[in-house]
Amino acid sequence: MLEVNHTPSFTTDTPLDKQIKRGVIKDALTLMNLSVNNRIKYKNKKKAELQQRVLTGKKIKLTPEERQAIFEKAQRERDIWENAHLGGYEKIYPFDVIKYKIERN
Secondary structure, eight states: OOOOOSSOOOOOSSHHHHHHHHHHHHHHHHHHTOOHHHHHHHHHHHHHHHHHHHHHSSOOOOOHHHHHHHHHHHHHHHHHHHHHOOTTOOOOSSOOHHHHHHHHO
């Protein structure tokens, strides 16, 4: 079952409700890879980029090919992370055509 709700209720009326909602929230936060260490790394990276711009007076220009390569690398890393940390979730997008063909045969 897939439910999309822009204002979900996080109140818990029963022990089962509490168990389910706690698991959903925990799995979602794990999947998003939220952590203090990641936040610090991101802030330090942005700070270093800003200092580089201040010192050189210009932003490093990337070619479209370099930008695409960086995007694809980040996408691969994200896919690896997500697949390893699904928790109670099942990945439905992007659709795995190969797996679908094997299961249908």
